[in-house]
Amino acid sequence: MEQYVSLTIDGAKIRVPKGTAVLDAALDYGICIPHLCHVRGLTPIGACRLCIVEVFKNGQSKVTASCTLEVEEGMRILAHSEKILKARKNIAEMLVAEAPNSRAIQDIAVRCGVKSVRYPFRHENCVLCGRCVRACDEIWQSKSLGFVGRGLARTVRLPFDVRPDYCKKCNYCIDLCPMTITPCPGPMKKGNEALCGLCESQLSMSENFPDSCVDCRLGEGFGCARK
Ligand code: SF4
Ligand code: SF4
Ligand code: FES
Structure with a gap:
């Protein structure tokens, strides 16, 4: 018989089969944790670090990737604490600098609150997500x-x-490659780098509706259950 464990993610009580990754558990409950390298069913490698969460256990907290973390009974997870949002935004900013013309990565970056990029653009055609x-x-x-x-x-x-x-x-x-999702109408060009306005307008529209999906297109290739 399948065993279940109970935990909380961002205060929501969740009950999922033992062995589930925290990221999958969150997505199944409609809690959107940005992620890039994770594909449900494939071995997680924790490469992109976008899915970081804060885990509280025995009075201590640590920051770790949620795709490589299995659920445990009584676990308390914060996926959107101030600390996590700040760190994730920085990770997204570095990713977008690495591959600014990836629609998927631009969407993720805007989703993480990136408005401008402080790092030099590298225009890579692979982000090694595996x-x-x-x-x-x-x-x-x-x-x-x-x-x-x-x-x-x-x-x-x-x-x-x-x-x-x-x-x-x-x-x-x-x-499955995040570099191949059709770029948005305003991809970055060398010397003319800016985040695509379309996503940004979708994001700003959603600010009045914090629980709504911003249609960042993660759902198309990245298994977001929010849709
Ligand atoms: S098409 Fe790509 S994923 Fe499929 S077997 Fe060939 S190299 Fe592998
Ligand atoms: S080619 Fe695409 S899917 Fe493969 S590692 Fe690079 S970015 Fe990821
Ligand atoms: S999705 Fe977890 S580290 Fe990439």
């Missing part, structure tokens, strides 16, 4: 893609940069 690598390996058992190199030289590559025979041509690696 969604493609894990989907290829874990859903299709193909291992056609893998991480190569370390630090700033780290990239995702096909073996010898050629699509191998064992690639299933499923296109999951493309569908």
